[in-house]
Amino acid sequence: MTPLPKDEAKRKRIIAAAIRVFAHDGLSNGKIATIAEKAGIGKGTVYEYFSSKEEIFAAVFKDFFNQMIAGYTQLIDAPMDPVKKIELVFDYSYDYLDQLLEDEHGQDWLIFLEIFLQGFRDEFKGIGKLSFSTVLREIYNIFKPFVDEGIQAGVFKPLDSEHVTFILFAALDGISLHYFINRDHYDNEKLKTITKEIFLNGLLKPQTEGA
Amino acid sequence: MTPLPKDEAKRKRIIAAAIRVFAHDGLSNGKIATIAEKAGIGKGTVYEYFSSKEEIFAAVFKDFFNQMIAGYTQLIDAPMDPVKKIELVFDYSYDYLDQLLEDEHGQDWLIFLEIFLQGFRDEFKGIGKLSFSTVLREIYNIFKPFVDEGIQAGVFKPLDSEHVTFILFAALDGISLHYFINRDHYDNEKLKTITKEIFLNGLLKPQTEGA
DNA sequence: ATATTATGACCGACCAGTCAGTCATAATTG
DNA sequence: CAATTATGACTGACTGGTCGGTCATAATAT
Structure with a gap:
């Protein structure tokens, strides 16, 4: 059977x-x-x-980033206003976290950190030739195009898009980490709103003033 | 004994x-x-x-955070414009990282991540009763007063200061992590400038318009 | 249909290596 | 010489990985 x-x-x-x-x-x-x-x-x-054990971990590592990349890629694939895309990315990130956290597998999200840590440790660089920094930059590159787009369109400030993308994703990542541990003390919706308030307004070119 | x-x-x-x-x-x-x-x-x-080994690690853990808390506390202790304080904190963070990275002890900064990870794991299972989330909130609380101050003074937008502080520190932390691994690809000064540009402008109350 | 044989997925007892922590002894100090 | 401090060989617990054997199923034969 x-x-x-x-x-x-x-x-x-x-x-x-x-x-x-x-x-x-x-x-x-x-x-x-x-x-x-x-x-x-x-x-x-x-x-x-x-x-080997490490090969199992490498598979976990790959799986994790493939899912992450697929998730974000799909999210912002459709043509859309750059501002809308940023909002989407922030919202999606928070929601993704909440989903992870509400899952029955209570602590699964720690794999996030474990992968991060092992990714940093250079012993791991060999396994399956997964370079962590390369993978990270692959992720930044998902976002960079629409940052570029926003800058081209004059909606965002004319900052260096490479650095802006780095800061955006890195900040989002840090917020995710802290949210993991302190989620009980903060309100998801409020965080979403304020995050967008700060990042978007920091990024948007002032429309009324020609500074 | x-x-x-x-x-x-x-x-x-x-x-x-x-x-x-x-x-x-x-x-x-x-x-x-x-x-x-x-x-x-x-x-x-x-x-x-x-x-025991764990006791050694607990000592490392304590040492690390005490230094961190002392550093930030000292930095922003003097009376000063809230905006200036935020700028200071950002600059200090980047410089602190650079100092760690230029240090002869090549990979010492990884202790940062190891502590983070162990801190997250089951809230550091009892060892010395160090609660990681408590320590983190102790750090947020260093910053909160001057965020409050800025809001009171009408310099910052009237957002919830608790959440703003959380986002600021968490974002800064994430940027630090990513900076560790990708520092070769980005320019310290440019990151400093853009980080401040985004965060400060996202936080500052528009002065010219009375929305 | 039934018996016989071939296959390879599955298993867990075992082995060889590792390491935290101990303790008998040595060194040092006063 | 007694007390204190330092030491590293030793041990017992632990675990990654192996391997010979089992057995459900598939293939083949009658």
């Missing part, structure tokens, strides 16, 4: 389990045995799908 | 060594033997000063 081909679904189950384990315990403390257990398979089987 | 520190200087040396080791290898992979070696003492001696 159930055929047993080497199963893509099982591979996915392992990755999903690994996310939870690495998020909760870290790459170093997360145990293969726990991953296997959570995936509902034997420990040996894990090694039928991945050749 | 942890003996009292016999030699405060040696204790400091252990902490300094621990910072480098934990920064480079992480809490879990960093070895006591390495810390001892870097501190120029025997492994057993470490246990004369700290009763």
Whole structure:
């Protein structure tokens, strides 16, 4: 009834389990045995799908950024006013966080940080040739075009778009991190509003005055 | 029966060594033997000063935040225009990073992330009862008074100062993180300028128009 | 349809390496 | 010499990865 081909679904189950384990315990403390257990398979089987712990983590890493890139790309793919796009990106980010946090897997979002940390550690640079800074710049580059667009159109101040994009995404990322830990003390909607208030108005060219 | 520190200087040396080791290898992979070696003492001696690895890390954690809090507090202690204070804080942050990065201890700044990560994990499971979110809010509270001041004085927009402070510090933190990894691709001065341009103008009440 | 054989996914006991923490001893100090 | 401090060899617990064996299913034969 159930055929047993080497199963893509099982591979996915392992990755999903690994996310939870690495998020909760870290790459170093997360145990293969726990991953296997959570995936509902034997420990040996894990090694039928991945050749090492680090390879599992690399898969998690890839998965994470691919989803992130796909999410943002899709979000701002349609032609749209640059201002609207920025608002969308901010709103989406907060909502994405809330979704992560409300999820039954309480601490899964920590994988975010673990990946960040491992990404920074240069030992990790080798694995699957994933360069963290390259991946990050890939993400900045999703945003840069519409920052450019806004500047071209004279809606945004004529600042260096490369640096502006960097600041926008980095700031958003920091806000996400802090929101994770302090979410109980702040109001999602208020944060959304104020974030947009500050960033948009900081970015928009004053319309009434020709400074 | 942890003996009292016999030699405060040696204790400091252990902490300094621990910072480098934990920064480079992480809490879990960093070895006591390495810390001892870097501190120029025997492994057993470490246990004369700290009763466990986690206790060492807790000391690093405390040390880090105390320095951070002291730095910012001192920076903005003098009476000063709120706008000037914000500019100071931004400039100081970038300069502090550059100082960390130019330091001979190449990767020491990673302790920043390691602390962050461990801080997030289960609110740092009891160790020394350090609550990470509490520490963070202690830091926000350094900034909040002058945000309040700026709002009272009608210089800043009348936004909720609690949320504004959160966003400011969180954003700054994120920018720091990204600056760490991508510093080679961006210009410190340009980032400083643009950061202030965006944040200050987003925060300042438009003076010419009475919307 | 049923028996026989081939396949490879699955498993977990085991091994070899690692490391936090201990403790018997050595060095140092007063 | 006694007390204090330093030390590193040692140990026990732990875990990543391996490997020989099992068994459900597929393929083939009758």
